[in-house]
Amino acid sequence: MAVEIQRFPLGRRGRAGRTGSQSFVAVYPTSAAASAAVAREMADLIRAKAAQREMAVLGLATGSTPQEIYEELVRLHEEDGLSFRNVITFNLDEYWPMEPKALQSYHRFMDESLFGRVDIDPANVHIPDGTLPRERLAAFCLEYEDKIRAVGGIDLQILGVGRTGHIGFNEPGSPRDSRTRLITLDKVTRLTAASDFFGEWNVPRQALTMGVGTILEARRVVLLAFGEQKAHIVAQAIEGEVSNSVAASFLQEHPHAEFVLDPAAAGELTQLKTPWLLGPIAEQGQTWDTATTKRAVIWLARKLDKPILKLVEEDYNEHGLQELLSARGAAYNVNIEVFKSLQNTITGWPGGKPGRPRFVPGKGVATENGPDVYPKRVLVFSPHPDDDVISMGGTLIRLCQQGHEVHVAYQTSGNIAVFDDEAVRHVDFVTEFCHAFELFSKAEVQRIEDAVQTFVGEKQPGQVDSPALQKVKTLIRRSEAYAAARYSGVKPENIHFLDMPFYETGCVRKKPLAEADIRLLSDLLEQVRPHQVYAAGDLSDPHGTHRVCLSAVTTAWERLTRQSWMAACEVWFYRGAWQEWGAHEIHMAVPLSPDEVERKRTAVFKHESQKDKALFPGPWDQREFWKRAEDRNRETAELYDRLGLPEYQAIEAFVQWRGSGA
DSSP: OOOOEEESSSSSOOOOOSTTOOOOOEEEESSHHHHHHHHHHHHHHHHHHHHHOEEEEEEESSSSHHHHHHHHHHHHHHHHHOOOTEEEEEESSEESSTTTSSOOOOHHHHHHTGGGGGGOOOOGOOOOOSSSOOHHHHHHHHHHHHHHHTTTTSSSSOOOOTTTTTTTOOOOOOTTTOEEEEEOOOOOHHHHTTTTTTTTGGOEEEEEEOHHHHHSSSSSSEEEEEGGGGGGHHHHHSSOOOOOBBBBGGGGGGGTTEHHHHHOTTTTHHHHHHHHGGOOGGGTTTOOOOHHHHHHHHHHHHHHOGGGGGGOOOHHTTTTHHHHHHHHHHHHHHHHHHHHHHHHBSSOOOOTTBBOOEETTTTTEEOOOTTOOOOOOEEEEEEETHHHHHHHHHHHHHHTTTTOOOOOOOOOOOOOGGGGHHHHHHHHHHHHHHHHHHSHHHHHHHHHHHHHHHHHHOOOOOOOOOOOHHHHHHHHHHHHHHHHHHTTTGGGGGGOOOOOOGGGGSSSSOOOHHHHHHHHHHHHHHHHOOSSEHHHHHHOTTTSHHHHHHHHHHHHHHHHHTGGGGGEEEEEEEEEEEEEOTTOSSSEEEEHHHHHHHHHHHHTOOGGOOOOOOOOOOOOOSSSSHHHHHHHHHHHHHHHHHTTOOOOOOEEEEEEOTTTTO
């Protein structure tokens, strides 16, 4: 099946840059499709060079963004015979100081992700050396540059982009002509890496990195970015001024660069967000369909701070939307159409009302044996043990109160997000409890205590937890999830802990999604046979777990689409703690009263190990999870109010998913 790709020139606001430039932005429907395309390009280059008896020189990056590329390259090696014997690689960077076998080492990452799984000659692998003494670093950096020049330069350089706009570790202020060097890491970069090191305080303060000038000398450069959390910096890099404050912006001047994005990372680009500002949208291959019209009208209303029904022809004409009125008719009619579409999203009955079918976006009024079944069986997938109450706690409580059979499935244990002292506190309680009630011998109780406390006392920075400590942390998060779900009204027998295998590594870096993960979800779907499924549909989770969990849900769902019970099932995506759906995207808006907001907050508070300060709160928002959720829900309600809709205390928002083929 052909993959639909949006492609436009790389440059300010989607307009071509310098004459003769072959630089583009390519937006793929999914990160998997984007990664597969880049992997194929790399494979084609390797094979073409091999046919000419030449070496292919690749510049490589680390982190979660290129992980799928490396998985695809390994697959091509194993299944299609792709050889790496003619490949020379240069990695962008490495922390300093850093031992090559350390958990967070980029040497280890590359060996586990690619080099140790293909037939590349180790002598052809080059990664900055994090073990060198400071006095040797300057000479090493010069040697690194010399080695790149000696093989004729880099043919294809792969990049990710950091939240500061850095490529490699070229932090804000890095000049265009900078070369391989030691650099001090920005605080935002260190916060982003904190989860890998089990705390910001363990992150090295410096790193070795290729310079911007070194990167720009590659004959072709491909930068990948996925997820909503990258959207703002991607827009700055592509549409902003070329500046050393955003190192990625220098790619605008490269003759053969490409930004490879998924729709979430491309969401702030003018070409996609507000294409009418670039001129007639027909010239951009777009039309004034219902979705584009809705986006434009909401944009106009927010820009002018007017309710939708008060917009007039002059407002459209003066803000570049004359073409919309020409295509869709008078402002009054357009306003009514968009207003009604937003009005129809609001419902206090997310599972439908008895004897009164609910309007379903894209389907009209629910049909017999369809979404109007009442009461429903509802299955809520929660990536971590608290995402359900943080992201849709009010709706979860409402579904239970309205008599639906609600199941909650916690996809991962969430055990890495518990502080060590929290685990020790629980062990202390258990040992005292066992002593008080004489449940075990003193020797057995002491063995449990020693297994955890001794390890914690000797634990090194960034060290993976012992199996015993992982188990304790799993039980802590499980007990909290039980408490929150029960408080919300979910029956204990309907609480499911899946502990998906991809997550259980004891560290932030996870295994690839495997058949065992998909099977767990497929089996549960078959067991419950729900009428409604709720899942985390966002890609903003900074650690990637939401993205993997979403892929597992959609893959399991697609496998079961031919089952007869699926005809009466609908899937709703909520977003996690980091971001909300845009008003133009929302298909269902569930309003919450002040009392319901307070009850949701109490449910979130049941997750005590994440309260006050979570271990991995995310690098760009230090608010507690409950506060983020309340602010977000209140802001959605305020937005609806400003657009002219009824005023509510808070709103939880959902988008309906109709399958990958929809």
